[in-house]
Amino acid sequence: MVPIHWDDSKGEILWLDNSKIPWKEVSVSSKNLARLIKAIQALEIRGAPILGEAGAYGTAMIANNSPDSRERILKNVMEHGARLAAARPTAVNLSWGVRQIQNVVKKEYDSGAAPAEIKKAAIEAAKKIQRENIEATYRIGEHGKRLIHDGDVLVTICNAGTLACDGLGTSTAPMRAAYADGIKFRVLATYTAPLYQGARLTAWELHKDGIPVQVITDNMAGHLMREEKATAVWAGADRILGNFTKESGSVYNKIGTFGLAMMARELHMKMYVAAPTSTIDPEHAVKDIKIEQRRPEEVETLLNGTTIVPEGVGVLNPAFDRTPPEYVSAIITELGIAAAPYDASIPQLLELPGSMVRFSTK
Amino acid sequence: MVPIHWDDSKGEILWLDNSKIPWKEVSVSSKNLARLIKAIQALEIRGAPILGEAGAYGTAMIANNSPDSRERILKNVMEHGARLAAARPTAVNLSWGVRQIQNVVKKEYDSGAAPAEIKKAAIEAAKKIQRENIEATYRIGEHGKRLIHDGDVLVTICNAGTLACDGLGTSTAPMRAAYADGIKFRVLATYTAPLYQGARLTAWELHKDGIPVQVITDNMAGHLMREEKATAVWAGADRILGNFTKESGSVYNKIGTFGLAMMARELHMKMYVAAPTSTIDPEHAVKDIKIEQRRPEEVETLLNGTTIVPEGVGVLNPAFDRTPPEYVSAIITELGIAAAPYDASIPQLLELPGSMVRFSTK
Numbered sequence: 001m002v003p004i005h006w007d008d009s010k011g012e013i014l015w016l017d018n019s020k021i022p023w024k025e026v027s028v029s030s031k032n033l034a035r036l037i038k039a040i041q042a043l044e045i046r047g048a049p050i051l052g053e054a055g056a057y058g059t060a061m062i063a064n065n066s067p068d069s070r071e072r073i074l075k076n077v078m079e080h081g082a083r084l085a086a087a088r089p090t091a092v093n094l095s096w097g098v099r100q101i102q103n104v105v106k107k108e109y110d111s112g113a114a115p116a117e118i119k120k121a122a123i124e125a126a127k128k129i130q131r132e133n134i135e136a137t138y139r140i141g142e143h144g145k146r147l148i149h150d151g152d153v154l155v156t157i158c159n160a161g162t163l164a165c166d167g168l169g170t171s172t173a174p175m176r177a178a179y180a181d182g183i184k185f186r187v188l189a190t191y192t193a194p195l196y197q198g199a200r201l202t203a204w205e206l207h208k209d210g211i212p213v214q215v216i217t218d219n220m221a222g223h224l225m226r227e228e229k230a231t232a233v234w235a236g237a238d239r240i241l242g243n244f245t246k247e248s249g250s251v252y253n254k255i256g257t258f259g260l261a262m263m264a265r266e267l268h269m270k271m272y273v274a275a276p277t278s279t280i281d282p283e284h285a286v287k288d289i290k291i292e293q294r295r296p297e298e299v300e301t302l303l304n305g306t307t308i309v310p311e312g313v314g315v316l317n318p319a320f321d322r323t324p325p326e327y328v329s330a331i332i333t334e335l336g337i338a339a340a341p342y343d344a345s346i347p348q349l350l351e352l353p354g355s356m357v358r359f360s361t362k
Numbered sequence: 363m364v365p366i367h368w369d370d371s372k373g374e375i376l377w378l379d380n381s382k383i384p385w386k387e388v389s390v391s392s393k394n395l396a397r398l399i400k401a402i403q404a405l406e407i408r409g410a411p412i413l414g415e416a417g418a419y420g421t422a423m424i425a426n427n428s429p430d431s432r433e434r435i436l437k438n439v440m441e442h443g444a445r446l447a448a449a450r451p452t453a454v455n456l457s458w459g460v461r462q463i464q465n466v467v468k469k470e471y472d473s474g475a476a477p478a479e480i481k482k483a484a485i486e487a488a489k490k491i492q493r494e495n496i497e498a499t500y501r502i503g504e505h506g507k508r509l510i511h512d513g514d515v516l517v518t519i520c521n522a523g524t525l526a527c528d529g530l531g532t533s534t535a536p537m538r539a540a541y542a543d544g545i546k547f548r549v550l551a552t553y554t555a556p557l558y559q560g561a562r563l564t565a566w567e568l569h570k571d572g573i574p575v576q577v578i579t580d581n582m583a584g585h586l587m588r589e590e591k592a593t594a595v596w597a598g599a600d601r602i603l604g605n606f607t608k609e610s611g612s613v614y615n616k617i618g619t620f621g622l623a624m625m626a627r628e629l630h631m632k633m634y635v636a637a638p639t640s641t642i643d644p645e646h647a648v649k650d651i652k653i654e655q656r657r658p659e660e661v662e663t664l665l666n667g668t669t670i671v672p673e674g675v676g677v678l679n680p681a682f683d684r685t686p687p688e689y690v691s692a693i694i695t696e697l698g699i700a701a702a703p704y705d706a707s708i709p710q711l712l713e714l715p716g717s718m719v720r721f722s723t724k
Binding site for chain 1: 627
């Protein structure tokens with residue numbers, strides 16, 4: 001499955017429309033910036049790492065679409081790149097991806113490169129970002145598969161799979177690596193209301209790969225974790241604090257992760273978080289992070305528009321939650337596995353202070 | 363709000379169609395048994411105590427519809443009553459309600475009562491069952507309101523309100539009693555997938571009464587219990603074990619209750635269960651109770667039929683879960699409040715062994 005791809009022969013970006021899964025498997029290709037922006041806004045393209053790739057490829061496409069003028073390429077990449085970055089303002093990875101290619105173009109321009117050279121450098125840099133993303137998921141798989149054993153029953157939330165993260169996905173990477181090694185386990189994928197990305201996307205991905213998976217509603221998790229003898233929860237992460245305090249190892253992820261973590265603790269199960277080290281945020285504290293509140297309509301109505309909340313009744317719609325480090329059994333990254341205490345293990349994993357540059361995505 | 367009612371002038375049963383709430387508020391009245399059975403099967407009439415009332419009124423209606431012949435009344439009540447009882451075989455309250463009126467009719471018949479007297483006795487007995495149900499909810503409210511304080515944020519699951527239990531409802535009764543006393547609190551009603559009865563019914567009921575309520579998806583509970591500083595979970599119960607062992611106080615209720623109970627414990631909140639003593643089961647043990655598995659289609663598709671589970675992927679659909687007694691802060695009944703250890707407090711509440719008769723509903 002190719003969630004996003006650069007087509008050299010046509011100079012187009014090709015992506016798998018996430019909003020149509022599991023109903024239809026539709027690939028879209030375009031060299032039109034407005035179309036790409038629409039795709040990002042309509043969640044045809046989603047997931048933090050994939051948005052980084054979309055930002056990079058989109059900006060490379062802007063360069064590629066420009067006339068063969070050094071000045072016009074630079075101007076377009078800066079101006080239209082800003083439009084692309086603003087398509088989803090809260091998605092830090094998107095603007096990060098745009099910025100990486102803007103920097104490459106600026107550098108090539110400053111060094112006096114010819115138009116064709118600038119364009120080529122932009123596309124190569126975007127491909128490199130994707131290659132490194134994919135490579136990181138394979139490493140996460142290699143490290144994490146040691147935590148999956150015959151007979152395990154694993155619980156997932158939302159989609160931190162290939163569709164969101166490319167390659168093997170993040171929380172799904174250890175599953176795929178263990179499955180490739182012949183380990184026998186099965187997965188309970190939680191609905192993850194209000195967009196049901198656990199049912200729609202994660203179950204779809206795992207089933208496609210032949211990994212045994214069943215879908216459960218969010219409120220079934222506690223009961224089924226006990227009755228089905230689940231062994232671990234596997235979640236991804238949108239942000240992991242690594243701020244050298246006791247808050248290090250705090251995990252921001254899709255709403256519901258903290259609930260699963262509490263239930264895992266009550267039931268003496270493991271709570272694993274898989275994410276690339278680019279997710280680690282060394283600068284911010286819990287008090288700095290504002291949880292994004294999404295539109296009430298998402299909760300008021302089911303996916304297809306049927307209203308289930310009575311008129312006049314309010315709703316809450318936080319997109320993410322925070323799981324404190326004491327609930328996290330281990331954090332699995334491409335560089336290895338960190339365990340508590342995270343204020344010591346995260347810097348060790350990253351061999352700080354020398355490797356601070358790895359934090360550049362946030 | 364009148365969830366079910368006997369209309370003396372027309373000799374009909376009148377009910378509020380639960381399946382249309384919150385979209386439409388439709389009262390249906392009928393003296394036709396087939397129509398009543400259809401209403402029960404289509405969840406127009408639902409909830410354990412209300413089904414008991416429907417069984418009783420339905421059987422009284424069968425008597426009332428019969429010709430003025432002692433033999434025909436008895437025969438109809440036995441034969442057609444059995445049809446009514448079988449409308450939802452797993453709903454113990456429905457067959458219990460039928461049986462109560464069958465017993466009354468048989469007793470009147472045996473004592474030589476005239477046809478009109480038998481009919482009148484059946485209807486009066488059904489009304490008495492409803493009156494006692496309603497009375498129990500008021501008592502639950504009076505006892506339970508002491509546990510609700512100014513500033514409280516209460517979390518509910520599914521619907522254990524008037525629509526299911528008549529009167530003030532069960533888990534909603536202490537809220538209504540506290541609200542009447544001017545206590546200021548607010549409620550977070552969880553979706554309760556896959557039928558969303560928390561959003562559709564509980565929020566609708568509380569909002570109608572002016573009690574502040576917001577709807578949240580099931581996976582938001584853990585995060586919002588912490589962030590909104592919730593103080594207690596209030597659940598109803600379908601069955602509470604009272605078998606004189608350490609299992610006493612085990613609560614069987616809508617799927618998701620156990621998850622909320624675990625999160626309540628992690629967050630040092632209270633977990634309250636409100637139910638009439640007729641819910642207490644003195645005979646069975648955990649090993650005896652089989653959790654009902656409902657149709658996979660309920661999980662595979664959203665309420666209005668949109669499929670969200672990919673083709674070929676299985677689902678689980680347990681209707682209930684079991685919360686062990688160590689998670690239950692208190693059980694609020696019409697006779698008073700029981701707390702741990704429940705193997706001592708439940709018999710005490712019921713003044714056992716003298717009052718074993720109270721267990722007759724299960």
